[in-house]
Amino acid sequence: MSHDQIQNLGPWAEAAVPASLSDRKEAQNRLFPILAEKFGATLDPLDRWGLTAVVAKERLRETIFFLRDDPQWSFEVLVDITAVDYLQWPGHEGARFAVVYNLRSQSHVAHRMRVKVWADEEDLDVPSIHDIWKIANWQERETWDQYGIRFVGHPNLKRLLNHHEFVGHPLRKDYPAQRRQKLSMNDPMVDQLEARLRTLGYQLLDSVPESSPMVEDVLKGGR
Amino acid sequence: MTTATQGQTGSQAQGPATHQDAHAGNSGFLATNIDALINWGRSNSLWPYPYATACCGIEFMSAASSRFDLARFASEFFRFTPRSADLLLVMGTITYKQAPILRRIWEQMAEPKWVIAVGACACSGGFYDCYCTVPGIDEIVPVDVYIAGCPPRPEGYMEALMLLQEKIKDESYMEQRRQGLHQKVYIG
Amino acid sequence: MKVLSPDGEKLDLFTVNIGPSHPATHGALRSFVALDGEEIIASVGEIGYLHRGFEKMVERGTFNQVLPYTDRLNYCSAIMNNVGFCKAAESMFEAEIPERATTLRVLLCELTRVIDHLVCVAAAMNDCGAQTAYFYFYNPREVVYAIWEKLSGARLTNSFSRIGGLYRDTYEGFEDDVKNAIAECEHGLLEGLSMIEHNRIFIDRTRDVGKISAEQALTWGWTGPCLRASGVNRDLRKDEPYFGYETYDFETVIGTTGDTYDRLICRVYESLESLKICRQALARLKPGPVNSDDPRLRLPPHEATYHDMEALIANFKLVYEGIRPPAGEHFDSIEAVNGELGFFIVSDGSGKPYKIKVRPPCLTQYAAFHEVIEGGMISDAIISLSSINIIAGELDR
Numbered sequence: 137m138s139h140d141q142i143q144n145l146g147p148w149a150e151a152a153v154p155a156s157l158s159d160r161k162e163a164q165n166r167l168f169p170i171l172a173e174k175f176g177a178t179l180d181p182l183d184r185w186g187l188t189a190v191v192a193k194e195r196l197r198e199t200i201f202f203l204r205d206d207p208q209w210s211f212e213v214l215v216d217i218t219a220v221d222y223l224q225w226p227g228h229e230g231a232r233f234a235v236v237y238n239l240r241s242q243s244h245v246a247h248r249m250r251v252k253v254w255a256d257e258e259d260l261d262v263p264s265i266h267d268i269w270k271i272a273n274w275q276e277r278e279t280w281d282q283y284g285i286r287f288v289g290h291p292n293l294k295r296l297l298n299h300h301e302f303v304g305h306p307l308r309k310d311y312p313a314q315r316r317q318k319l320s321m322n323d324p325m326v327d328q329l330e331a332r333l334r335t336l337g338y339q340l341l342d343s344v345p346e347s348s349p350m351v352e353d354v355l356k357g358g359r
Numbered sequence: 360m361t362t363a364t365q366g367q368t369g370s371q372a373q374g375p376a377t378h379q380d381a382h383a384g385n386s387g388f389l390a391t392n393i394d395a396l397i398n399w400g401r402s403n404s405l406w407p408y409p410y411a412t413a414c415c416g417i418e419f420m421s422a423a424s425s426r427f428d429l430a431r432f433a434s435e436f437f438r439f440t441p442r443s444a445d446l447l448l449v450m451g452t453i454t455y456k457q458a459p460i461l462r463r464i465w466e467q468m469a470e471p472k473w474v475i476a477v478g479a480c481a482c483s484g485g486f487y488d489c490y491c492t493v494p495g496i497d498e499i500v501p502v503d504v505y506i507a508g509c510p511p512r513p514e515g516y517m518e519a520l521m522l523l524q525e526k527i528k529d530e531s532y533m534e535q536r537r538q539g540l541h542q543k544v545y546i547g
Numbered sequence: 548m549k550v551l552s553p554d555g556e557k558l559d560l561f562t563v564n565i566g567p568s569h570p571a572t573h574g575a576l577r578s579f580v581a582l583d584g585e586e587i588i589a590s591v592g593e594i595g596y597l598h599r600g601f602e603k604m605v606e607r608g609t610f611n612q613v614l615p616y617t618d619r620l621n622y623c624s625a626i627m628n629n630v631g632f633c634k635a636a637e638s639m640f641e642a643e644i645p646e647r648a649t650t651l652r653v654l655l656c657e658l659t660r661v662i663d664h665l666v667c668v669a670a671a672m673n674d675c676g677a678q679t680a681y682f683y684f685y686n687p688r689e690v691v692y693a694i695w696e697k698l699s700g701a702r703l704t705n706s707f708s709r710i711g712g713l714y715r716d717t718y719e720g721f722e723d724d725v726k727n728a729i730a731e732c733e734h735g736l737l738e739g740l741s742m743i744e745h746n747r748i749f750i751d752r753t754r755d756v757g758k759i760s761a762e763q764a765l766t767w768g769w770t771g772p773c774l775r776a777s778g779v780n781r782d783l784r785k786d787e788p789y790f791g792y793e794t795y796d797f798e799t800v801i802g803t804t805g806d807t808y809d810r811l812i813c814r815v816y817e818s819l820e821s822l823k824i825c826r827q828a829l830a831r832l833k834p835g836p837v838n839s840d841d842p843r844l845r846l847p848p849h850e851a852t853y854h855d856m857e858a859l860i861a862n863f864k865l866v867y868e869g870i871r872p873p874a875g876e877h878f879d880s881i882e883a884v885n886g887e888l889g890f891f892i893v894s895d896g897s898g899k900p901y902k903i904k905v906r907p908p909c910l911t912q913y914a915a916f917h918e919v920i921e922g923g924m925i926s927d928a929i930i931s932l933s934s935i936n937i938i939a940g941e942l943d944r
Contacts, residue, residue: 414703
């Protein structure tokens with residue numbers, strides 16, 4: 137095949153030694169005492185099958201930086217961010233929401249773990265990690281959209297899956313599944329594009345509210 | 360088993376102008392033959408706009424491919440622009456985010472136009488009885504034929520096209536002209 | 548809109564929506580781009596046009612009732628999603644699955660991978676104007692669809708796997724059908740490959756288009772063939788093997804530049820490797836049960852309920868409440884067609900799932916898409932989009 141002839145395979149092209157479940161458990165057993173000592177992490181009893189380290193919101197960013205940058209652990213990949221609403225959990229006491237960060241390592245295939253942060257209904261602010269991994273931008277937007285967790289420092293905390301006129305956070309346990317909300321007009325997204333242009337170093341010389349004449353008509357109350 | 364059923368076109372408030380209306384209005388030999396000719400032309404050259412959002416779109420690709428071949432109905436080239444298509448095939452779940460766009464595309468299509476709701480999600484919302492899905496596209500656009508199935512087999516598409524052809528043969532262009540229904544203008 | 552570029556040039560940009568209703572956007576995706584002529588200066592993306600509330604819907608039924616919803620995630624490879632979910636649920640029970648079931652799962656997953664790659668490359672060919680190649684790549688799928696139909700009753704959305712095994716054993720003549728399907732797929736792939744691999748027009752359209760480096764891909768969380776095309780050797784089947792993948796002989800296909808050409812050709816070669824696995828799996832199929840007899844997962848044999856009290860109680864509880872994984876939170880994933888498809892299952896010990904979050908591989912790919920296309924032209928954007936194989940059902944859930 138044609139790729140055989142190409143010699144410049146990069147540094148990531150090495151095949152890894154396969155990791156089994158016991159390798160993963162062994163790595164997690166080594167990791168947890170380090171996290172407990174450095175960041176005050178506790179074990180989440182709900183995760184019976186792997187490692188979920190619970191840290192305080194204030195120490196989230198330093199924990200994540202350590203996990204990503206320490207060469208012994210190097211969790212380079214953010215797999216997923218999600219939240220859980222414990223409103224209807226039997227016998228639950230404490231904060232209502234938890235934000236779960238799922239991490240994985242590229243250099244050490246046996247390394248997988250989750251980091252959990254509790255967020256109370258009164259204090260839904262969680263530090264954003266969009267600058268640590270680029271994909272966190274959209275995953276945090278989705279968590280905001282579905283659960284209402286506010287990520288402090290996020291550049292564009294807008295809804296991702298539901299439409300922009302949606303009110304409420306549908307995956308919360310107190311949102312009825314069949315409550316539908318109609319959309320009158322799609323999001324023009326001009327402001328997001330302008331923000332993107334500014335990030336790329338372009339200066340906007342004129343600022344038109346909308347670029348499509350029909351949309352202008354609708355906004356002025358026409359049609 | 361998939362079945363296709365005909366629905367009511369809601370765009371014409373008085374109901375479709377049919378041959379019966381034409382005969383009632385005493386149109387005569389020439390008019391009925393023009394009707395027949397026009398209906399023959401329209402039903403045998405339905406150019407679809409495949410509005411594929413979800414899984415039903417893949418079965419549409421199968422229906423359009425060599426084995427099941429929708430081209431035999433003269434639905435050969437899929438016109439991906441609403442202005443040159445006359446059949447809107449809505450395939451897949453329509454969410455409330457998508458709904459204004461579907462409506463806009465339908466309005467941009469020129470008359471004559473027909474709509475086929477393909478699959479359980481387009482007909483009734485499917486098994487997604489949820490905060491985000493529209494329970495059937497007939498809330499948004501008037502539908503001519505419904506195809507059941509999740510997703511419907513390619514044979515379902517063919518049955519729907521044949522049913523639509525029968526429905527078109529029942530229309531009367533001359534009667535529509537007489538009632539002024541052939542020119543509809545949509546703003547937006 | 549009038550802008551001043553970083554090097555002091557005054558530009559008049561034209562903004563246009565690509566999607567959400569567009570022939571080349573493979574479902575409902577939207578990119579809002581600012582163009583200077585044909586070149587894309589800036590773009591932002593929007594998704595959610597097919598958000599169907601998977602997570603909210605699965606909270607209503609039992610764990611096995613989640614399976615039809617998983618079908619419709621990546622609907623081009625429905626069985627893979629079923630198997631992924633079943634794997635995650637079974638690992639919560641730490642249950643043993645019989646060998647015939649795992650071998651069949653491997654066989655069906657790899658065949659599913661082949662047909663999904665076929666549709667991706669076929670659609671990509673259609674998008675760059677090569678309609679003949681579309682048919683050459685697309686037609687072998689019909690042979691596999693005939694098998695799915697005989698096996699599970701449905702062509703596209705099969706719901707074939709169950710937690711604890713499979714829906715049912717294979718029909719008579721299954722092995723011959725699969726052999727024929729493997730031959731057809733291989734023929735289609737090789738024929739299509741011969742049309743495009745060294746084709747000057749295809750290379751001009753796709754080389755150095757939509758490039759992404761390995762480091763960028765990792766930061767965006769890419770997985771699957773798109774990541775491998777950027778030169779990263781990461782395949783869950785090799786790195787964290789499951790279902791006995793370590794005993795099969797196949798290679799990981801890696802690209803070098805991470806452009807569209809690499810992504811598309813990697814998919815074709817990966818399909819050929821998958822067909823190798825299919826042949827090996829077919830050779831290993833031995834008669835045996837396809838369902839685990841773990842009482843937590845399967846109904847006991849009906850005759851036993853007439854004389855055995857435990858069997859009767861187990862039957863009653865399983866029918867009334869569904870299977871009940873131990874309370875807790877667990878994440879497990881498989882190497883699906885587009886990458887790592889993961890399920891984060893939260894169970895409160897009752898038969899109803901408390902929460903099931905899907906980790907879609909497409910989301911990471913599409914999140915980076917707006918950066919990938921900036922600097923290219925519109926037609927480059929279209930073909931880049933086809934090469935990353937976005938399936939809206941999985942992206943929006």
